[in-house]
Amino acid sequence: IVPEEYISEGVVKAFEKVDLKGARVLLPRAAEARDVIPEGLTAMGATVDVVTAYRTVRSEKTREELEAIFAEGKADVVTFTSPSTVKHFLDILGGVEALPAGLKVACIGPITATAARKAGLAIHIHQQEYTIPGMVAAIEEYFKNKSD
Numbered sequence: 001i002v003p004e005e006y007i008s009e010g011v012v013k014a015f016e017k018v019d020l021k022g023a024r025v026l027l028p029r030a031a032e033a034r035d036v037i038p039e040g041l042t043a044m045g046a047t048v049d050v051v052t053a054y055r056t057v058r059s060e061k062t063r064e065e066l067e068a069i070f071a072e073g074k075a076d077v078v079t080f081t082s083p084s085t086v087k088h089f090l091d092i093l094g095g096v097e098a099l100p101a102g103l104k105v106a107c108i109g110p111i112t113a114t115a116a117r118k119a120g121l122a123i124h125i126h127q128q129e130y131t132i133p134g135m136v137a138a139i140e141e142y143f144k145n146k147s148d
Helices: 008-017 036-043 063-071 083-093 110-118 132-147
Strands: 024-030 047-054 077-080 104-107
Touching (some): 008 036, 024 036, 036 047, 063 083, 077 083, 083 110, 104 110, 104 132
Parallel strands (some): 024 047, 077 104
């Protein structure tokens, strides 16, 4: 089963055509993941066992290291792949006001973009496919159009 949209809601929707009554589903996921998939599959009759496969933890990078990257002009865009990456990045940086002017922001999908906006970030790069390849393609297209 491949969802049309690469978000939790899309995964649940993809299972709507499957009879899950009595099925057992093992769902390894991040500790911080939303409960959309297990709740959706349970509502369809499945027994869902959620296992924490990983935890998102803050990087050991320091604010000074990030500021040096920005000062040297080594970053044109910052990418976020989950709400926790938004939170941890801004925690390290000390807040949105520490972002350099002109730095562009890309988010992998609508859930991450919502978290970024709530944190005070403007999203510059939008994509249709909520995957890493989709994000890369959107970034390439954005900068290609900026140089034309």
